[in-house]
């Protein structure tokens with residue numbers, strides 16, 4: 481009666497003659513062992529933890545650095561007709577923003593980057609709201625809150641002030657609002 | 662299990678990025694702690710978990726239970 485093969489050593493012994501004729505490295509067959517795969521997942525876990533921590537620390541450091549903004553006049557804003565908009569840059573030349581003069585004469589300004597995937601939003605005169613052309617997101621003109629669409633949060637608000645008849649941007653406030661319901 | 666924990670950590674990372682962009686700083690610390698807990702669980706599983714029916718040898722794992730049974734049978 482033939483002996484029952486129980487583990488790899490037995491199999492190797494039993495197949496030795498065939499191994500000699502047809503050399504075949506069984507070890508090479510299993511390129512990744514279970515333990516190696518587990519270790520890889522452990523490393524991935526550590527990398528994800530480091531990335532999460534690093535991102536959080538960087539966000540806090542960035543927030544400290546960009547807390548103070550200097551006021552800047554928005555050129556041409558005083559001549560804006562009601563229910564129209566004007567693009568400007570604030571707080572730096574690289575940050576595009578949009579100023580809206582509503583039908584009742586109020587000024588509202590927002591960072592122009594859509595909070596979904598950063599497409600520039602524009603003012604829709606017909607619908608009197610800010611719209612994003614990329615994935616049809618829309619924002620409330622008075623609050624910057626999301627009206628509908630994929631954007632996860634409200635637009636960054638730019639504070640505006642009227643000084644001697646001129647419109648000034650005085651600060652930028654991130655708005656962590658949710659979908660307006 | 663480890664893959665599921667990795668996916669959870671990926672999700673936590675995405676939430677952290679979103680919270681950072683929304684300047685929602687109060688949730689950053691809980692998210693980092695949650696990711697750390699996931700890492701601790703992962704390391705614990707890798708370090709200490711062993712199948713109960715197996716023991717480690719220099720060549721890998723072998724079934725001690727079935728081996729001893731076979732020896733008795735023959």
Ligand code: FES
Pocket residue numbers: 594595596597598599612613614615616617629630631
């Ligand atoms: S980028 Fe604005 S809705 Fe997608």
